[in-house]
Amino acid sequence: xxxxxxxxxxxxxxxxxxxxxxxxxxxxxxxxxxxxxxxxxxxxxxxxxxxxxxxxxxxxxxxxxxxxxxxxxxxxxxxxxxxxxxxxxxxxxxxxxxxxxxxxxxxxxxxxxxxxxxxxxxxxxxxxxxxxxxxxxxxxxxxxxxxxxxxxxxxxxxxxxxxxxxxxxx
Amino acid sequence: xxxxxxxxxxxxxxxxxxxxxxxxxxxxxxxxxxxxxxxxxxxxxxxxxxxxxxxxxxxxxxxxxxxxxxxxxxxxxxxxxxxxxxxxxxxxxxxxxxxxxxxxxxxxxxxxxxxxxxxxxxxxxxxxxxxxxxxxxxxxxxxxxxxxxxxxxxxxxxxxxxxxxxxxxxxxxxxxxxxxxxxxxxxxxxxxxxxxxxxxxxxxxxxxxxxxxxxxxxxxxxxxxxxxxxxxxxxxxxxxxxxxxxxxxxxxxxxxxxxxxxxxxxxxxxxxxxxxxxxxxxxxxxxxxxxxxxxxxxxxxxxxxxxxxxxxxxxxxxxxxxxxxxxxxxxxxxxxxxxxxxxxxxxxxxxxxxxxxxxxxxxxxxxxxxxxxxxxxxxxxxxxxxxxxxxxxxxxxxxxxxxxxxxxxxxxxxxxxxxxxxxxxxxxxxxxxxxxxxxxxxxxxxxxxxxxxxxxxxxxxxxxxxxxxxxxxxxxxxxxxxxxxxxxxxxxxxxxxxxx
Numbered sequence: 001x002x003x004x005x006x007x008x009x010x011x012x013x014x015x016x017x018x019x020x021x022x023x024x025x026x027x028x029x030x031x032x033x034x035x036x037x038x039x040x041x042x043x044x045x046x047x048x049x050x051x052x053x054x055x056x057x058x059x060x061x062x063x064x065x066x067x068x069x070x071x072x073x074x075x076x077x078x079x080x081x082x083x084x085x086x087x088x089x090x091x092x093x094x095x096x097x098x099x100x101x102x103x104x105x106x107x108x109x110x111x112x113x114x115x116x117x118x119x120x121x122x123x124x125x126x127x128x129x130x131x132x133x134x135x136x137x138x139x140x141x142x143x144x145x146x147x148x149x150x151x152x153x154x155x156x157x158x159x160x161x162x163x164x165x166x167x168x169x170x
Numbered sequence: 171x172x173x174x175x176x177x178x179x180x181x182x183x184x185x186x187x188x189x190x191x192x193x194x195x196x197x198x199x200x201x202x203x204x205x206x207x208x209x210x211x212x213x214x215x216x217x218x219x220x221x222x223x224x225x226x227x228x229x230x231x232x233x234x235x236x237x238x239x240x241x242x243x244x245x246x247x248x249x250x251x252x253x254x255x256x257x258x259x260x261x262x263x264x265x266x267x268x269x270x271x272x273x274x275x276x277x278x279x280x281x282x283x284x285x286x287x288x289x290x291x292x293x294x295x296x297x298x299x300x301x302x303x304x305x306x307x308x309x310x311x312x313x314x315x316x317x318x319x320x321x322x323x324x325x326x327x328x329x330x331x332x333x334x335x336x337x338x339x340x341x342x343x344x345x346x347x348x349x350x351x352x353x354x355x356x357x358x359x360x361x362x363x364x365x366x367x368x369x370x371x372x373x374x375x376x377x378x379x380x381x382x383x384x385x386x387x388x389x390x391x392x393x394x395x396x397x398x399x400x401x402x403x404x405x406x407x408x409x410x411x412x413x414x415x416x417x418x419x420x421x422x423x424x425x426x427x428x429x430x431x432x433x434x435x436x437x438x439x440x441x442x443x444x445x446x447x448x449x450x451x452x453x454x455x456x457x458x459x460x461x462x463x464x465x466x467x468x469x470x471x472x473x474x475x476x477x478x479x480x481x482x483x484x485x486x487x488x489x490x491x492x493x494x495x496x497x498x499x500x501x502x503x504x505x506x507x508x509x510x511x512x513x514x515x516x517x518x519x520x521x522x523x524x525x526x527x528x529x530x531x532x533x534x535x536x537x538x539x540x541x542x543x544x545x546x547x548x549x550x551x552x553x554x555x556x557x558x559x560x561x562x563x564x565x566x567x568x569x570x571x572x573x574x575x576x577x578x579x580x581x582x583x584x585x586x587x588x589x590x591x592x593x594x595x596x597x598x599x600x601x602x603x604x605x606x607x608x609x610x611x612x613x614x615x616x617x618x619x620x621x622x623x624x625x626x627x628x629x630x631x632x633x634x635x636x637x638x639x640x641x642x643x644x645x646x647x648x649x650x651x652x653x654x655x656x657x658x659x660x661x662x663x664x665x666x667x668x669x670x
Contacts (some may be wrong), residue, residue: 011642018632018637020635020643030632030636037642039637041640041644047637047640047641051629051633051636058587061586068516069637070585070593071576073581074582074596078633078634080639108553110553128352133487134523137339137407161552169188
């Protein structure tokens with residue numbers, strides 16, 4: 001990632017973007033407005049901050065390619081938007097350069113109980129591809145499109161991580 | 171026949187193992203823990219008097235493995251066994267094997283578990299005892315053809331349920347014939363893996379009832395009392411998240427009707443020990459027997475706080491052959507209690523399970539708060555077991571005070587490293603329908619739009635957003651922006667560990 005974007009960070013919460021600027025002299029602004037803020041990092045997963053005279057303890061947990069920030073009993077899903085990446089994405093179209101649209105990934109970590117299709121088999125949209133068991137619940141991972149199973153990447157009884165590729169549908 | 175218990179094997183894990191250890195220690199009884207590889211440093215293992223590894227990871231290798239558990243009971247010289255909830259707690263074969271070894275099973279006799287454990291034989295028994303039941307099959311379903319025949323009789327939507335289980339596992343809602351076959355197969359497979367039996371049955375789905383259950387205590391001499399009701403209507407995937415006692419929908423008259431029905435159910439199956447009779451209550455305040463849970467319930471603490479009775483202590487005393495000394499006329503609710511189940515799940519992502527290492531753990535404290543937890547900082551939440559992390563229970567002198575206290579307690583409670591249901595519970599406590607006591611088991615589907623409406627405090631949003639921006643500025647890896655890149659890095663790391 002280019003160093004020039006380091007001091008300008010865009011975060012997105014509930015589809016609203018916030019542009020934060022961190023100056024060398026310690027000044028912090030959000031969407032062009034300077035705020036009174038002091039930040040004490042406790043660990044990589046939590047920090048204390050004082051913002052406009054109020055104190056907060058924010059706890060961060062990685063999730064869904066972004067993170068969950070827990071503050072005062074409320075949890076916010078927050079993504080960091082990389083301006084250069086976003087520009088690139090708008091040129092080449094919706095994230096297609098970064099993720100193959102036809103691949104099926106594990107929505108959660110778990111155990112592949114059963115593969116419901118074979119390689120080369122035709123599948124309909126919504127048809128079950130793999131049954132994934134996590135925390136005693138069985139979840140059917142379904143095909144997002146009608147097509148042919150090009151490749152299966154997992155075996156029965158295999159443990160998969162979240163986001164791991166399960167199958168490719170063409 | 172009276173017999174003092176000296177040492178209890180706790181055939182369970184997590185918060186409920188700790189819960190049982192606490193009462194046992196107060197009574198001067200020693201406890202023995204059993205554990206899987208993943209749980210070797212869990213708080214319940216550290217708090218036990220003796221602990222034995224079951225040399226395995228999956229539930230089948232460990233907490234469901236009857237021969238291994240019975241071996242530990244013999245080797246450690248236990249004279250009693252407490253099964254907790256889930257796992258083997260409602261397995262009549264296990265209870266019978268324990269009884270045969272002359273070890274006291276802290277729960278009902280195995281034949282009562284068998285009668286009520288098969289949901290279908292329970293339905294048959296209740297229909298004979300004139301307790302109202304939900305329309306559906308009275309016997310397990312043998313084939314898909316039989317299922318489709320009954321489905322056309324009772325109509326859709328319907329529920330397929332595990333005949334030998336409970337707790338929502340193996341349960342499937344079916345809206346039409348097109349989903350019937352795949353739901354049938356899924357439910358069978360889930361029931362097999364959760365309960366070791368693939369028998370299922372079917373019930374008509376009542377539209378938006380409330381889930382009300384009655385706590386009963388029965389001794390070996392035919393005395394049965396009820397300790398009021400719990401309302402457990404706030405559910406996701408047919409599993410409870412928020413429970414309370416008393417229910418806002420239950421009047422004193424309805425309470426005694428429900429209570430008497432619960433006592434009749436217990437008497438009909440020759441029940442001894444603590445048990446719970448579940449009912450569905452419809453909009454006309456008609457109630458239907460759903461099932462009996464022949465064990466301690468997850469949500470038992472709300473009853474303990476309102477009725478002032480330690481249910482685990484009562485279970486142990488009944489198992490020792492003591493007679494119930496409390497009379498029904500002396501039992502009355504005092505105040506109001508609410509429980510929130512804190513699961514490792516992401517409510518904003520359809521309550522998907524969330525796994526990982528607990529990086530931060532600070533439970534709430536103060537007046538009227540009880541925290542029954544199974545975790546500590548550094549604990550690894552595995553995908554192998556149930557995602558319940560902790561139960562937060564509050565008491566208030568009336569319902570409003572309890573709700574206000576729960577809001578305060580949820581604000582204080584912090585868990586880092588996994589997503590939790592804390593924000594969802596917050597949503598429930600603030601929702602007008604919940605506050606008014608006007609809700610049913612459709613609460614989540616009706617009102618909860620993946621949590622988007624809960625996150626609206628601009629001060630909190632800005633603080634959270636600044637925290638994340640600050641971490642990203644300092645290039646903390648946690649906040650990697652490109653998910654594909656993150657996946658690649660993780661995989662490489664995994665591979666490297668495998669090679670090592």
